[in-house]
Amino acid sequence: MNGLAGRVAIVSGSGNGIGRAAALKLASAGAAVVINDLDPAAAQAVADEIVAGGGRALACAGNVVEPGFAERFVAAAIDGLGGLDIIVNNAGYARHGMVQNTPDELFDAMIDVHLTAPFRLLRAAAPFIRSAAKREAAAGGGHHRKVVNVSSGSIRGAIGHSGYAAGKMGLVGLTNVIASEWGPSRVNVNAVAFGLIRTRMNAPLAEGETRNETVLGAPVVMGMTPERFADVESRNHFGRAGTPEEAAGAIYLFCTPESDFITGQLIYVSG
Template identity: 35%
Template sequence: MSLQGKVAIVTGSGRGLGLAYAQELARRGAAVVVNDVDPDMAAEAVASIQAGGGRAVAVVAPVGPTATAQQLVQAALDAYGRLDILVTNAGVLRDTVLWKMSDDDFDTVIDVHLRGTFTCVREAVSHMRASGEGGRIICIGSPTGQRGNFGQTNYAAAKAGIVGMVRTWAMELKRAGITANAVIPVAATVMTATVPYFAAAVEAEERGEPMPDFFRHDLGFGTSEDVAGLVAYLASDAAANVTGQAIGVGGDRIQLWSHPVPVATAYHAGGWSYEALETGFAEAVGELQSVGEDFPPLPEELQRPAPAR
């Protein structure tokens, strides 16, 4: 019960990954403010936590506006008298290629993921700094924000921006004893459930069976519960010295993502003119960086036919 006496807010926690985070924090002793836009989902999440002996209340509101952030923090204070942990998980998808992406597609995803993370963290740390008792900020990123992904301009921008904010907040909040970290989950979700590549893993989870080792070990792909342990750890006193990090987790794997650093450095007397770059660019920078994720071929026994179109 390493979080006994702590109070947490988890945005977007009516189902999926967010629900797993909220349930794990409650199981570890924290009281939880659940958040979702669907009142039924929020109520079911609260009931599931209470059925396990935990404490939870719900705030039904869309993440993004400052008013929602204020409502979430006030709910924690009204119900439990304090706030120690914030997990920003709420998100939406509006996937399409760049030339088909509308202003609304872009703005909606940025508003919920990026602005929603900003407004909730700003409100939470304002209270944490005033209380003088420190705190934990855990923001949910994505491999898409680290590597890019076809059809996800808006999502990639938001998730990359979240990691950038986390690095900044780690510096700004250090003196207050507040840590800020990003978790990069790789897990079966509503989004991956429709991808044929992950079909065997999703089918195993639906049957209540362990996912094949290829997914859990080779891909680091698992269940929502596989991610929840890292969230609870980062929320605990044991992780007091962990801040400003982007940590990937899924299945049997955990990864520490590097901060962007130069991988090649070269100098040219007088600067790099067009002519100098034309003749010397390839030698100066070496091998170019890759984009996107390159998954290995599925073992034959795990292959599934593509769905009919």
């Protein structure tokens, strides 16, 4: 399976979970991948895993929200791996609160990571993508490039997720606009809205376990009680959570040449 041979991908937040599985899947199809994460060790470990398997990868650790990061991430692909064909906006985390308990700082942090950072990354990639497409068309060749934006089923109205869902819904609007703007450059821009996927973000907590972390200086509650997890699982047609590999499979579908005529779409990947 090497349908993505010669392609270069960047996947934000690919040190863990869905992003990691997507990076490994793209690499297994022949793509070279730039791995990003807030956690430099996690990013390096995934890059090392790809290289150990015979692929091409490098790590570009950093916070996607930080000004200037997007330009550095794009440059890592172009200068380090020789191009840029696939962009996966995946990095994210969830901070919750009922609307009356949501300070500006929490709401803004969710918009920053889920909407502003993807916008900045696409803006930073635009000059390269537009000029590469022009050059390739003039030479009578080229291929479709791909953007996959990771949204969430929470946009349907998950309680306590005002900032998170607003960012993830905004990302759907951004998907549609960039699909329109980049169609002439032969770029497919789609979004995947995941339902319950079993990652450290929400996997059930063992008796007495807490999985709280500090992300960018703020407390983030990870994990669900087993009862809540089972309740959410029971609401889809398969009665179970998806795996990171199943989530990555949907991202991969939008990166393949087989999806070259699909753009501006939002697909629910939720069982």
